[in-house]
Amino acid sequence: MDLHLRPAEAGILNEHAIESFALRDNPLGDPSARPLVVYTPPGYDEDSDRRYPSIYVIQGYTGQVSMWWNHTPFVPSYPKMVDDLFASGDVPACLVVFVDAWTAYGGSQYVDSVGTGRYHTYLCEDVVPFVDAHYRTIDDPAHRAIQGKSSGGFGAMITPMLRPDIFGALASHAGDTLYELCxxxxxxxxxxxxxxxxxxxxxxxxxxxxxxxxxxxxxxxxxxxxxxxxxxxxxxxxxxxxxxxxxxxxxxxxxxxxxxAWDPVRMVQKYADALRGLRGIWIDAGKSDEYYLDLGAEAFVGELKGIGIDDVNFELFDGKHGNISYRYPLSLAFLAHRIAP
Structure with missing residues (x-):
């Protein structure tokens, strides 16, 4: 069900409530109807024949989709950053999909679990088909990417491993990995x-x-x-x-x-073929991350090199785990270029 359209200045934020079959009767009694926001870039309504790549954005632990509009002094919201990026004309136009995966415990890690519900299935079998059915996407993994931070960064790393038939590129900001430290x-x-x-x-x-x-x-x-x-x-x-x-x-x-078994570092060997098939991989973290995710990023990239993947956009930057939203448009632009037709 469409709720309403929210202008994003240059593009449009399209707000929906979708009914998830995967989340019906989930063990925590969390709602199966979830908010979903789809950003359409400037020019989307002007050419009805044009189809677009899509980038799915998932959140860290305790994140809800409405929180993308929270305001921090002097820092624009991420939807505003997205709009500014595509309004600049410097990157290929994409749809950007903001996904909600909240649970009563605060998060789902984007996996299927008898403890929380089938959130991996929800993302891959409910959300993606809904977007492809309602928007002019290019329905091909080569033109579909996923981005996240923290637990969302973990989700962004593992989802293309598990479903390379759906996602063909990823960006992880301080994603959970190397669990003995994280x-x-x-x-x-x-x-x-x-x-x-x-x-x-x-x-x-x-x-x-x-x-x-x-x-x-x-x-x-x-x-x-x-x-x-x-x-x-x-x-x-x-x-x-x-x-x-x-x-x-x-x-x-x-x-x-x-x-x-869910540590991305330890998953690389098992899912080597899926990872080798990706069109783009972005990994970053702050050098002073409180959860040692800079070391986890190093370990993950090292494992990628071990299976022959050298084409990784990897960066450690000055910073901790929080206040790194300025990094998101950088990887969004990277993904947009990598999945462009």
């Missing part, structure tokens, strides 16, 4: 924080849901780990299982192995 270094802190709830993540979650969010200093750390556990290592009933003993911090090897 996640593992925080396990000890999580154990100490859980002492306030007797070492029980379930008791923390009940408390979190019963009071204003983020009113305890433990909340952000525990939410990230608990929510990711729901994506990577739920039990058969969908309950999140953490990969460490919540009293000692000792690694539970069989659970940790489930997390490592």
């Amino acid at each position: 996640y593992g270094t925080g396990f000890g802190d999580a154990v100490r924080l859980l002492r306030s709830w007797g070492g029980s993540p379930e008791r923390w979650w009940e408390d979190f849901c019963a009071r204003p969010a983020f009113t305890h200093p433990a909340d952000m750390t525990l939410l990230g780990l608990y929510g990711v556990a729901a994506c990577f290592s739920p039990d058969s009933d969908g309950k999140p299982v953490l990969p460490f003993d919540t009293r000692s911090g000792r690694i539970i090897e069989e659970v940790w192995a489930q997390w490592l």
Whole structure:
């Protein structure tokens, strides 16, 4: 259902609510109807025969699609950056698709899980076909790309590996990778924080849901780990299982192995053929990233070189994990050139 059209100055932001078959009856009871915003570039309505490449934009953990319009002092919103980029005429025109994958835990990691729902299927089998059916896209992986930051950067890395028949290029800004550093270094802190709830993540979650969010200093750390556990290592009933003993911090090897199976560094060899077929790969991170994702980026690019992929736009820049939105238009322009017809 079309909601309304929002002018973006040069292009148009088209707002929809789509009904997802993949998300019906998901285990968290999250809505199956999701917002979707599709940016059409300047000139889209003037030539009804022209078809366009498309770039899908996915968010980091706790991101919702409406948050793209949040304003930070002196920093334009990303949709404004997108519009300015295509209005300049310096890059090939593309559709830009802003995807919502929120869950009750704050995110989905864009994977299918009995703990959260089928968000990989939702993206690939609900969102992409909807856009192709309603807009003049070039329905070919060579002309479809995906971009994200943090957990969205992780999603941008793994989705073309899993579905090279859909996505043919990727851009990851500080994407989750090299999990022994990205996640593992925080396990000890999580154990100490859980002492306030007797070492029980379930008791923390009940408390979190019963009071204003983020009113305890433990909340952000525990939410990230608990929510990711729901994506990577739920039990058969969908309950999140953490990969460490919540009293000692000792690694539970069989659970940790489930997390490592989703580490993009460790996925490269398995999905080498899919990665070799991509038309463009952009990887970057801040040199002082708090989650060591600069090191994860180095490791991922090293694995790509190991399978013969040298054509990677790789950069480490001065910065941390946050306040890097100025990087997004850079990779968007890169993708636009790589997937242009």
